[in-house]
Amino acid sequence: TALCIAFLDIDDFKSINDTHGHSFGDDALSHLAQVARESMRPQDTLARFGGEEFVILMPDTSLEEGVQTIVRLQRALTQ
Secondary structure, three states: OOEEEEEEEOOOHHHHHHHHOHHHHHHHHHHHHHHHHHHOOOOOEEEEOOOOEEEEEEEOOOHHHHHHHHHHHHHHHOO
16 A cells, blocks of 8 residues: 655744744644645545654555645645
8 A cells, every 4th residue: 555745834933933923823823734735635634744844645546546636735735
């Protein structure tokens, strides 16, 4: 069984919190989670790995499918 693992890092998240406040940072994290839920399959898992780092676990996923999923998520987050 294939398993793809991806790491996601929010650029400048600390400066977002410092500049706009933690409430704004919390809203950014909520937005990330919502977009991820809409872009990922139910069996995929998004977990916070650190302050601004996340890990995405995609079970039963080939490398090509994993890349497609992450590209889709990246595009959704940059809209």
